[in-house]
Amino acid sequence: MEVGRVVLEIEGLRKRYGGTVALDGCTFAVAPKRLVGLLGPNGAGKTTLMRCLLGLVVPDGGEIRWSGEPLDGDRGRRFGYMPEERGLYPSMRVAEQVRYFAMLSGLSSAAAARATTDVLQRIGAADLAERRLEELSHGNQQRIQLAVALVHDPEILVLDEPFAGLDPLGVDQFGALLLDLAADGTTVLFSSHQLDLVQHLCQDIVTIHRGRVVLAGELEELQRATAYRRVTVVFAAPASTGWADDLDGITVERADDRHAQLRLDAGSDPDDVLQAARTAGSVLRFDYEPPSLEELFREAVGR
Ligand SMILES: Nc1ncnc2c1ncn2[C@@H]1O[C@H](COP(=O)(O)OP(=O)(O)OP(=O)(O)O)[C@@H](O)[C@H]1O
DSSP: OOTTOOSEEEEEEEEEETTEEEEEEEEEEEOTTOEEEEEOSTTSSHHHHHHHHTTSSOOSEEEEEETTEEOOTTHHHHEEEEOSSOOSOTTSBHHHHHHHHHHHTTOOHHHHHHHHHHHHHHTTOGGGTTSBGGGSOHHHHHHHHHHHHHTTOOSEEEESSTTTTOOHHHHHHHHHHHHHHHHTTOEEEEEOSOHHHHHHHOSEEEEEETTEEEEEEEHHHHHHHSSOEEEEEEESSOOOSOTTTTOTTEEEEEEOSSEEEEEEOTTOOHHHHHHHHHHHSOEEEEEEEOOOHHHHHHHHTTO
């Protein structure tokens, strides 16, 4: 990451719960105005990390810096947090609830009312203002959680599995909201197990495994820097098999008479593969791609 393009730095963060090591020297940096996916298997340390960022858990060691300075007491103003477990009041009306949290973050009553109207408008939930939270769908409850996290206009938004439990439409809508926020200048860091979604949305990723960062950076750059490539071939009609078996630098991962999935080592020419495929049958589709985020993730965590 370029020097000067960093807003949040986490260095050597450690946290232990009794005999369990949750963070084991976790180090990475976040550039401003980016959408960053925080990945890791169950128990990797993601929630602990987010809670350390928010000051809800005190780390045993390491440092968190904001614009080069150690993070001090004004986290509340800088950070917006959407925890995985709901912390809202089910029977309270939406606007009243958002206003209440705005005042908790230090806004005056009048400023909180204005900020509430603005944030509900911004996330497309103005029509929900007078509804009780418990009456809303899961997706709309997530929106209100987001409104609460955003109402004091934080510089960075930290969300713990915000997409969990949303249907595909809800995922699209919530993803679009996060993209808009990042485009408007808010840095967004969110954890997720949905790797295809992270690949689709995020510019940057951080992968934690056993409390340490095992893969981090700009996703396209990480993909580009991986030596091997993936080729998928689809034939228009059943083709003869075995056509790729003797090609140099190629591993056949899956193949039948209609499809083949191959891994090409660095330096292997996709043209050679296409030519070989054409000897076997009529090629309907030929994809030459870097590894997916899911493949990078599996390699990074050794699965
Ligand atoms: N309050 C706690 N007391 C004891 N152990 C804890 C506590 N919080 C977390 N841990 C342990 O620390 C480790 C990291 O947990 P954490 O919740 O940070 O992981 P995670 O990456 O968020 O996992 P998941 O994807 O399952 O939500 C786990 O082994 C967990 O059991």
